[in-house]
Amino acid sequence: MDKILRIDMGAQGGPKITETPVGDYAGLGGRALTSALVAKEVPPLCHPLGADNKLVIAPGLLSGTIAAMSGRISVGCKSPLTGGIKEANAGGQAAQILGRLGYAAIVLEGKPSDNTLYKIAINKDDVSISPDNSLKMLGNYAVVDKMKSEYGDKIACISIGPAGEMKMSAASIACTDMELRPTRHAGRGGVGAVMGSKGVKVIVLDDDGTKMRAPKDPEAFKEANKRWVDGLKKHPVTGEGLAAYGTNVLTNILNEAGGYPTKNFMWGRFDGCSKISGETEAATETERGGLATHGCHRGCVIQCSGIYLNKDGQYLTKQPEYETVWAHGGNCGIDDLDAIAMLDRLDDDYGLDTIEMGATIAVAMEAGVAKFGDAEAAINLVHEVGKGTHLGRILGNGAAVTGKAFGVERVPVVKNQALPAYDPRGVQGIGVTYATSTMGADHTAGYAVATNILKVGGFVDPLMPEGQVDLSRNLQIATAAIDSTGMCLFIAFAVLDQPETFQALIDLLNSFYGLSLTADDVAALGKSVLKSERQFNEKAGFTSAHDRLPAFFKNESLPPHNVKFTVKDEDLDTVFNW
Amino acid sequence: MLLPDYMDRQIHDITTKRGQSTISPPVAIHLTWASRRPSDFLELLQKGFKLKVTVGKTVRRVLCDQLGMSNEYLDGRINTIFLDGKPVDDVDSAVIRDGSTLALSAAMPGFVGAALRKGGYYAPMRKGITHEAEQESGGDAEGFFTLKLYNLVADEIGPLFLNSGIFVEGTDLARFFDDRSPGFWERRRKIEINGAEADQSRLLQGREWAAQSGLVRLTVHQE
Numbered sequence: 001m002d003k004i005l006r007i008d009m010g011a012q013g014g015p016k017i018t019e020t021p022v023g024d025y026a027g028l029g030g031r032a033l034t035s036a037l038v039a040k041e042v043p044p045l046c047h048p049l050g051a052d053n054k055l056v057i058a059p060g061l062l063s064g065t066i067a068a069m070s071g072r073i074s075v076g077c078k079s080p081l082t083g084g085i086k087e088a089n090a091g092g093q094a095a096q097i098l099g100r101l102g103y104a105a106i107v108l109e110g111k112p113s114d115n116t117l118y119k120i121a122i123n124k125d126d127v128s129i130s131p132d133n134s135l136k137m138l139g140n141y142a143v144v145d146k147m148k149s150e151y152g153d154k155i156a157c158i159s160i161g162p163a164g165e166m167k168m169s170a171a172s173i174a175c176t177d178m179e180l181r182p183t184r185h186a187g188r189g190g191v192g193a194v195m196g197s198k199g200v201k202v203i204v205l206d207d208d209g210t211k212m213r214a215p216k217d218p219e220a221f222k223e224a225n226k227r228w229v230d231g232l233k234k235h236p237v238t239g240e241g242l243a244a245y246g247t248n249v250l251t252n253i254l255n256e257a258g259g260y261p262t263k264n265f266m267w268g269r270f271d272g273c274s275k276i277s278g279e280t281e282a283a284t285e286t287e288r289g290g291l292a293t294h295g296c297h298r299g300c301v302i303q304c305s306g307i308y309l310n311k312d313g314q315y316l317t318k319q320p321e322y323e324t325v326w327a328h329g330g331n332c333g334i335d336d337l338d339a340i341a342m343l344d345r346l347d348d349d350y351g352l353d354t355i356e357m358g359a360t361i362a363v364a365m366e367a368g369v370a371k372f373g374d375a376e377a378a379i380n381l382v383h384e385v386g387k388g389t390h391l392g393r394i395l396g397n398g399a400a401v402t403g404k405a406f407g408v409e410r411v412p413v414v415k416n417q418a419l420p421a422y423d424p425r426g427v428q429g430i431g432v433t434y435a436t437s438t439m440g441a442d443h444t445a446g447y448a449v450a451t452n453i454l455k456v457g458g459f460v461d462p463l464m465p466e467g468q469v470d471l472s473r474n475l476q477i478a479t480a481a482i483d484s485t486g487m488c489l490f491i492a493f494a495v496l497d498q499p500e501t502f503q504a505l506i507d508l509l510n511s512f513y514g515l516s517l518t519a520d521d522v523a524a525l526g527k528s529v530l531k532s533e534r535q536f537n538e539k540a541g542f543t544s545a546h547d548r549l550p551a552f553f554k555n556e557s558l559p560p561h562n563v564k565f566t567v568k569d570e571d572l573d574t575v576f577n578w
Numbered sequence: 579m580l581l582p583d584y585m586d587r588q589i590h591d592i593t594t595k596r597g598q599s600t601i602s603p604p605v606a607i608h609l610t611w612a613s614r615r616p617s618d619f620l621e622l623l624q625k626g627f628k629l630k631v632t633v634g635k636t637v638r639r640v641l642c643d644q645l646g647m648s649n650e651y652l653d654g655r656i657n658t659i660f661l662d663g664k665p666v667d668d669v670d671s672a673v674i675r676d677g678s679t680l681a682l683s684a685a686m687p688g689f690v691g692a693a694l695r696k697g698g699y700y701a702p703m704r705k706g707i708t709h710e711a712e713q714e715s716g717g718d719a720e721g722f723f724t725l726k727l728y729n730l731v732a733d734e735i736g737p738l739f740l741n742s743g744i745f746v747e748g749t750d751l752a753r754f755f756d757d758r759s760p761g762f763w764e765r766r767r768k769i770e771i772n773g774a775e776a777d778q779s780r781l782l783q784g785r786e787w788a789a790q791s792g793l794v795r796l797t798v799h800q801e
Binding site for chain 2: 235236237238240241242244245247249250252253254256257258259269274275277278279280282283286287304322422425426427428429430433443490493496560561563566
């Protein structure tokens with residue numbers, strides 16, 4: 001991955017393609033590369049939908065190799081939702097194919113002078129960009145079908161739906177999975193709107209004729225990969241639980257803990273949970289002939305996804321994730337799994353972030369636009385977004401805009417991005433991460449790694465009041481590093497408990513690139529990523545005032561435990577002290 | 579795994595507790611089922627069923643000493659435990675009382691899953707809701723607690739409890755049967771109510787058994 005593909009969409013005479021060496025971005029991948037490039041090349045005060053913003057699509061350091069789990073692709077830009085730096089990521093096939101095509105990144109720059117819509121096709125011999133207005137306002141499924149008929153079925157697609165074309169701040173970017181369906185999304189922060197502002201509907205990737213990327217030390221790489229896979233398979237979460245039930249296994253657990261945000265974060269328990277739990281979802285899928293165990297990219301050994309069929313046994317959508325089931329389910333008072341699956345399908349097709357959409361609909365329900373629990377109304381609201389009606393344009397721009405439009409006080413956002421499926425009053429540590437992450441409210445920003453990495457900056461007793469802040473800091477550092485590798489984030493669960501599995505990951509990097517990285521080096525990478533993101537946000541106008549949860553988390557007690565968020569502001573302000 | 583005589587004790591104690599002058603056992607529904615899929619009865623396991631034990635004892639003493647679970651299983655496989663909705667870090671200082679709800683799960687994904695884990699490194703991140711250590715109470719007082727089983731734990735020990743017998747509120751069980759798909763019923767082999775063979779319709783219509791008793795004893799033998 002020694003080159004960057006730059007496409008200036010606003011060049012005189014039409015889009016201009018340039019290939020450059022990686023240059024300053026050598027040795028970076030995934031989030032490390034997207035954030036470094038955005039921090040360096042995007043003016044922090046630019047309009048996110050303007051010519052000066054850039055959309056950076058980058059596979060990870062190990063994408064395109066035989067390393068298991070290496071299918072994650074990062075998408076970076078200035079976010080139209082938060083106004084700060086954004087990295088959203090997705091599984092699917094795109095990362096591995098882009099890696100094998102030799103690109104460290106695709107960068108979309110500039111802005112077209114008219115409303116022409118473009119498709120980009122990349123194979124090992126050629127990059128082409130051509131106008132194709134027949135794709136206008138097609139859903140992601142239809143776009144992919146068209147690309148299949150034009151380019152065959154050995155491709156991967158990166159696309160936007162109507163929401164991205166309409167430049168809505170909840171718009172996602174879809175990546176196709178192994179079955180060539182647009183089910184894996186770089187969801188958060190409106191990255192789809194930025195792609196829409198560049199006039200690009202779809203990028204078609206074809207790695208026919210390429211080979212797996214070759215490591216510097218093939219024997220050591222193969223050996224490290226074996227230890228890596230063994231570690232993932234022996235862990236109860238990555239080796240069993242996720243394969244059996246997917247991420248939605250968390251529904252019963254969060255509900256039991258009283259931390260399951262229900263009806264727009266009013267309560268911590270939802271009566272209908274057992275009907276929409278991961279266990280029930282897996283049983284339903286199996287009974288209907290779908291799959292409860294399925295990988296989203298080749299080389300996945302965790303297999304946390306699945307295939308959801310409707311009552312008639314027809315494909316409807318991929319197995320909805322925990323966040324989606326919560327957002328469209330308990331948070332909206334809906335306990336109908338089929339309705340939630342339909343909402344997932346619509347989000348995927350229109351190209352919308354399921355977390356933002358579910359949170360937005362819940363705010364709309366609190367406003368009286370629909371009743372909590374009314375699944376049909378929720379489905380209709382998503383259709384409004386897809387059609388771009390006046391109501392749809394409000395909803396499609398997220399929970400904060402919707403709350404403002406309808407005069408709702410309880411709007412669960414940080415930096416305008418909706419909170420995910422864990423109430424911070426129950427698990428206060430996640431609240432620290434929500435408040436302080438450079439990405440806005442983000443549950444994936446502070447994941448866990450082996451305890452030996454967590455002594456970055458000195459060890460602080462987690463039982464002390466400041467312990468949660470330090471844990472959040474360490475987790476954010478470690479996650480930023482993992483986000484750069486191209487590894488699926490769920491590897492973190494095994495790496496948390498098994499230091500030897502974390503070592504296997506480091507050995508994969510070292511044997512591929514001929515390096516001698518240590519855990520400290522990995523931590524240093526994470527710190528540098530966060531530092532560049534913080535600096536961008538500061539220049540974009542963010543202050544400590546933005547690193548806060550909405551006031552209602554401090555003022556309203558959450559039943560059943562009747563707890564409030566109690567981490568002090570001055571403690572939140574120390575998260576990035578190192 | 580489960581102590582073979584614990585169900586007899588359940589019945590005796592329930593009837594005694596009712597204080598009825600004419601002792602009559604709770605309604606007993608016995609199902610013989612074609613499939614070994616625990617998912618068929620998953621919802622009951624998730625929502626919880628009642629058991630009668632000597633209360634005021636620790637989680638370990640109830641599960642292992644009274645119900646026959648092995649210490650190895652409790653310590654090694656059950657990684658996430660809630661007692662009355664609060665995460666438990668120490669099974670030797672969390673005490674089950676009359677009316678308690680105990681939920682058991684395998685290890686969970688995600689940062690929050692790791693934070694909720696029994697004795698996990700990230701436990702302080704949820705200290706506001708953590709179950710606090712308690713002392714056992716002396717004596718042999720009996721009481722009911724609700725047991726919920728989730729994910730892999732439900733798969734592994736759910737069938738054992740179903741085979742030995744569980745107690746479920748009649749109205750909840752009625753609702754469970756009402757919500758089943760046609761596929762569920764295709765797997766039935768035999769239905770017995772209070773020892774007499776019965777038709778499927780007896781579980782769905784005119785359910786005098788749901789009206790007349792609070793708790794129903796359900797056993798499921800999966801072939």
